[in-house]
Amino acid sequence: MSERERLHRQDASRTGPRRDFSFVYRRPAENPKSEEHTAVEGEQPRANFSSPTGSARESVELAYQVIQKHIDAGRRAAEDLGENLYKPRSASDSFQQVLEKTLSFQAEILPVWLEVIGALSKGSSAAGAFTPGTAADQNGNPTAYAPTWTVEVISARPLEVSLDIRPHSQTLALATPGLQSIDNGTLALTAIDFFPQHNGSRPKVRISIPEGQASGTFSGVVVNREGGEVRGTMSVRIK
Amino acid sequence: MAAAFELSRPEHKGKYEITIYQLGWRLGGKGASGRGPADRIEEHGFHVWFGFYENAFRLIRECYAELGRDPRKCRIADWQDAFSPAPFIGLAKPVAKDSYASLISYFPPAEGMPGDPLTEDDPFTVTSYLKHAANALRTMLLTAIGHDTTDSLNRERVDLNSGEQTSGAGLYGNGFDRLSQLVKLGILTTAASLIEAIGILQAILAARLPSAAEALAQFVEVIASSARRQADAVAASDPQLDLLWQAIDLCVTSMLGIVRFGLMSDPRGFDAINEYDFREWLKINGASERALDSILLRGAYDLAFACENGDYERPRHAAGVGLRGAMRMLFGYRGSIVWKMNAGMGDVVFAPFYQVLKRRGVAFQFFHRLERVRLADASSLAPGERSYVEALEFDVQAQVVNGGEYEPLFEVDGLPCWPSGPIYSQIRDGAWFEHEKWKFESHWDRRKVGTKTLRVIEDFDFVILGIGVGAIPYVCQDLIECDQRWRDMVDHVKSVETQAFQIWLKDDLEALGWNHPPVSLSGFVQPFESFADMRQVIGAENWPTRPGAVVYFCSTLKEVGSLPSISDLTYPIKRRTEVHRNAVRFLKHEIQKLWPGAVASNGEFRWQLLMDPAESSSESLGESRFDSQFWIANIDPTERYVISLPGSQRHRISPLDNTYDNLTIAGDWTACGLDTGCVEAAIISGRLAANAIARTPSLESIVGYDHP
């Protein structure tokens, strides 16, 4: 019979995995906000409008404190997700807290998800209206903006045309294999020709609707003849 | 094994004296394998390791490194000799009555190797998963229109004229009109992105005003369903695109579901939806009927044997577990998505572990069957003292000759392996055992030569209980009687019986009409809806004539009512016969749908394709040739496969639980974070058990334990 004491296991610091997001969520690598602290805290504002009395000046100081607190809270929320936002609160689950949590999450996750969409929908990452950092010139003329396409229609019936072409496509030899209708059996629209920009004339697309074409909505991709790269989409609605 | 591996590390400087008590002659439980005639490998089913098994790979790599086998003497000396990447996964899709198409998917290799130290670029973040998701979808799309999938950054030209299949190409075969694909894809991707964008904005705005949410939701539903209808109509005309659309639908639905259920900010992570069945949860989030019936989903359920009572008519799988598993499997892998073993799992995994553990001084007691875990009497406890395990009662099944130690391995071409039965020469009265055909691993064969009782303090200080969950009701009555949680656990954490068979064929699969790279395929006909082309193990066996192919089939085995009684000795025989019947029927009627060359012109399966290791004897003909193959009914309680039914997770108990302060548990049935039946879960649980005793490895270092 042993005289030895029975050994006991130590209690573990926890008995389950951590599943809340403070540990596994990371903000996307590119964080465009680099909000430097430029506040001039406590500095008295210039009073152009009335001679400040003692109590009014205090109030403005108070206002500065309020706004700084607000900005700091926002910055903390943006940078330090773990402590402030995702710790489960001991208070009851009021609508406000649920709202806050859900909305906070949205702010963080949304950029990533819309990136995903951007990757999926190849055609729509627009180059944007300016090159970054430059202002427009004095007259406000924009630098390369989305070009205007001329649409020529040969049709006896009313049409609605929608064209969504990526920038920098106006000089390419574009084509479409045809615009399909979602109704099986309806003939596709194929008499669609593209004319690239040249000699200053705008790029053009010509759509011919044959006699007896069924009505409906027809859509399809627009590709570069050379290489087949998708350059946009197009849809035509025949009433 | 994992627990012992951790506790016997040199850093502990021998602090822990470890003895492993094992039923029968071999380690491994469900993962054990043996060698039969022609040294053919005989498994319980087929095992693959997924690329996200970070803990499992880490340990096995350390094990091989420590083992230091000489590659000149043994063909499996390093972990990369043991494991091969298997990037092809297949799904069998019914295309008409009695006709199936095989859709093989190639998963591109990911950076690094599983078990590598994690860099700052932690693969288990949501961001990383979503990036993977985007890449995967994009790869599928780009593959479909013929781009080189390894060069995903530059959009290259589509060769409109070429009908060639790119090497290792994805879902699509030869000869299709690429341009029409483009058109369809153009519509599809726009629709997918439209739905996604709207779904997210819906979730945002839903939070502002409750009444706005309703209106907005309706607005969105209209758009989403019209877009879906549009895409459905397009996809319905092309079954291959159909699958792609289903994948997109499931992916988008999951993302939407994650938002709507607030899973990102829920402290329970994905566990929050474990009360739902996975398919049900996807349906709630708006997945289309087509996606819900998709073979993608079916394949996922098959993979996890996820059905109640083994009845494949009743598939059920907890949504949180399913979602976590899917994300980790598809987006959390390193190296290859799936890794196959180049010999039996026992040879490749348990033998090296055994050797290393022995070298480190761990003792093994084979042929010991645990009968009872005895708790201390409640009345004997001091005030405030926790209950504890007072004794362990074993049946001794056999004794080693001259009281020595049993040496369980034998060599096949220099590779240490486990045999398919005990090495009788080492056991006392071995010949008699062999004659009497004792089934050491069978629950129904309770014969023994003696008993042994181990007592606390005298014989042990701590216990790690690593048996299968199916056996708990039999050996843990004390615990079940006095602890409601243990009762709940055995009531809710269920397991299923499985069946498997293996065939060795003279011809290779190409000759049989199966023109695909080596694949694991699921979604085929029940039973045996899953099979694996295991050609990589042929070299490890010793056939006089080399087989052309080795194929493993497995599935669940449907239960017939309540658990069989221990005294019903016919049960194992009945079930084994049933598996035999199932297998023969399957070969007769089903396999030709995938292997058209496997039937003769009269429609009969070409039984002569099967290779009999004892060929020199009279050549049997017809069906009876199957008797020379290998089949198994995994019905023993410790061999049952644990499933993750909705609502069952919360009843699991963690190895870290300290209610009985000298006992911990280990196994894929415990609350180990992954909570699903697989090797990784078992290894994580073992490491947790080690932590429970030694406070190391730290919980943070158990990769993926902390995980949404």
Next chain:
Amino acid sequence: MNINGAPNVVSSLMHEYGEATHTALNRYLPRKEPGRFLYDLVADYPRRGGKMMRPSLCIAAARIFGAQIEDALETAVAIELLHNALLIHDDIEDGSEKRRGEPTLHMLHGVPLAINAGDALTLMALEPLLHNRYTLGEQLALRIIEETQRMARACAEGQAMELGWCRYNVLDIGDADYLDMVLKKTCWLATIYPLRVGALIGSRGSVDLEPFVRFGFFLGAAFQIQDDLLNLVADERYGKELNGDLCEGKRTLMLIDAFRRSTDEERDCATRILALPRERRTTEDVCWLRTLIHKYESVEYARRIANELAGAALHEFSLLSAELRDSREKAFLERMPSWVIERQ
């Protein structure tokens, strides 16, 4: 050279940008069925006009960085739609009877239809924000959406605070709490958000947005206090109801200042009056409150605070615009602090 121009740079610019926004906005208001029950209601408040201060701030902030009006126009439309949606709901929550000189929407059509119209307007604001993807690119469009939801959260919080004070009859509110509430409820939608997204658009996401929070806050707070002052002292021409705020028991700076200085007896009386539901408050009750406010010169107090805040706003603007080229828009923004407190 300072183009500080004519004193009416504010009104002329607001008129111009307001027109542009209005025209663009009409594209998003469909004329279809059900008109009587929805689309006519939805178009009502926007039609009634208004200063269009918010959209103007947005467009101006974009243009001081060199953008074109068109770049910010969609967002300006969204701002105006959201503003009107909020007005519809605010009017219901406050029980107001008039808006811009005409009956409020729920007085005309009943609360349920009005709520629905407000909701519809909210979700219609989505459309122009979605269109930003094509003109501004994915990244910028989504940042604008982030800003929008941040603003929405602040609005809801601020509104909740104020409504909570009314519901639970909280009266001893400190200036800091009041400012906090105004910051969230008013400033975010009225000034901070339009300025921020305007700056985002104009600088293509490169400029630091924090100074705009300060500028916007001071500007918006001054604006709100002045608004409340006007409600108390101006006459019917203003368009809202006279004494409307007192009737509804709104916690204005004047009210809380008066309460703070009151005797215990006066506090009890005020508490009792404000505990009554709006319909049961008599004209005498309202007059009594007015008298209290005048007794403690809370109007002057609030006016001083508004002035100071406007001064602080001007200071903040000078800091953030130091490097910017002079332009009509820069002058406009510089002039705004004076405008908010000088307007009648």
